[in-house]
Amino acid sequence: MFTRDDAVRAVENAADAATLFDTGPGLAHRRYRELAAALHPDRNPGDPRAHKAAATLNRLYTDWKNSRHRTVTTATSAYTLVRPHAVGSIATTYRTTGPHLVKIVRSPALNPLIHAEWTALRTLDYFTERHRWLRPYYPRLLDTSGPVARGDRAFSVLEPLVDGFITLADVGKAFPEGLDGRDYAWMHRRLLRAVAGAHRAGVVHGHLTADNVLVHPEQHGIVLIGWSFAIEDGALPLAADKSVRYPPEVHKGQPVTAATDVHMLHRLMLDLLAPGETRQREFAKWCTQEDPARRPDAADLLDEYDDLLGELYGPRTFRPFTIPETGA
Numbered sequence: 001m002f003t004r005d006d007a008v009r010a011v012e013n014a015a016d017a018a019t020l021f022d023t024g025p026g027l028a029h030r031r032y033r034e035l036a037a038a039l040h041p042d043r044n045p046g047d048p049r050a051h052k053a054a055a056t057l058n059r060l061y062t063d064w065k066n067s068r069h070r071t072v073t074t075a076t077s078a079y080t081l082v083r084p085h086a087v088g089s090i091a092t093t094y095r096t097t098g099p100h101l102v103k104i105v106r107s108p109a110l111n112p113l114i115h116a117e118w119t120a121l122r123t124l125d126y127f128t129e130r131h132r133w134l135r136p137y138y139p140r141l142l143d144t145s146g147p148v149a150r151g152d153r154a155f156s157v158l159e160p161l162v163d164g165f166i167t168l169a170d171v172g173k174a175f176p177e178g179l180d181g182r183d184y185a186w187m188h189r190r191l192l193r194a195v196a197g198a199h200r201a202g203v204v205h206g207h208l209t210a211d212n213v214l215v216h217p218e219q220h221g222i223v224l225i226g227w228s229f230a231i232e233d234g235a236l237p238l239a240a241d242k243s244v245r246y247p248p249e250v251h252k253g254q255p256v257t258a259a260t261d262v263h264m265l266h267r268l269m270l271d272l273l274a275p276g277e278t279r280q281r282e283f284a285k286w287c288t289q290e291d292p293a294r295r296p297d298a299a300d301l302l303d304e305y306d307d308l309l310g311e312l313y314g315p316r317t318f319r320p321f322t323i324p325e326t327g328a
């Protein structure tokens, strides 16, 4: 629930309807009702600021509803948005009437990040033509907004990975006690392949978070998504995500390198593995050393990690992985 002050501020600071209502699939109406209740004239008699905010709220909600079936166009195609799919750190992704996922930045100021994603995904697409086995680890960019008018928001059109996929963040939530090392093993092996492959293509992901990994539990699939912070190895980052715990070099304003990804990937491992997975945690700590130069390369880690798994669990076998029912 919102207090009067929170609700007034939320409405006054909302850049547009999407900022206020794209809070998650199916949550817009609830958000509207909660804000409307907090701003209601009966609860705020003689309060012109609350009255004005209530009027703005109604206008923004109407805008939002009208935009739900809005169509975005590119040089060659039109995509009709049906509903928000997920809210990311800089963009919201939308399901469309077709087999597409449209990722629109939440503010035109973030357009350069979407452009960075196009560059990264095109580089990976080109690279995986010669290294086909790496293709499943990266999302497909199907179309882009191209250059947009000043003040407009750029977008990517991606292949939707929606059947049987969930984010690694959701996997983490389903296992509040942490993941069994044997389950994390197949995910991490594939993550290392995805990251090492990108590094060979000259791309640093730069934003390896649990929201940016899609997992297909049944097929043991891993796809590395969320490439808008991607840059060339050794470049300075375009922006930083305030909600992310970055490696020390990022805080010091130093360039982002392949070693930055290695750190972030193993920070993720430490966050998700059960506390009792001592050996794997030691491995992860070795990869999150303070000095980037001391961290191993992702490509070298492929064998190192397989050696560790061999020592811990013996020959590899397929271990089915299912997400426990939450009853929710």
Ligand SMILES: Nc1ncnc2c1ncn2[C@@H]1O[C@H](COP(=O)(O)OP(=O)(O)OP(=O)(O)O)[C@@H](O)[C@H]1O
Pocket: 085, 086, 087, 088, 089, 090, 091, 092, 093, 101, 103, 117, 139, 158, 159, 160, 161, 162, 167, 207, 211, 212, 225, 226, 227, 228, 229
């Ligand atoms: N190809 C895809 N298929 C299915 N879901 C996706 C796909 N791409 C993104 N998503 C979902 O949308 C969310 C937001 O997308 P994404 O991570 O690409 O944007 P972002 O977080 O705003 O930016 P960044 O590129 O910095 O991560 C993801 O966390 C994921 O849940």
Ligand SMILES: [Mg+2]
Pocket: 088, 089, 211, 212, 225, 226
């Ligand atoms: Mg993301």
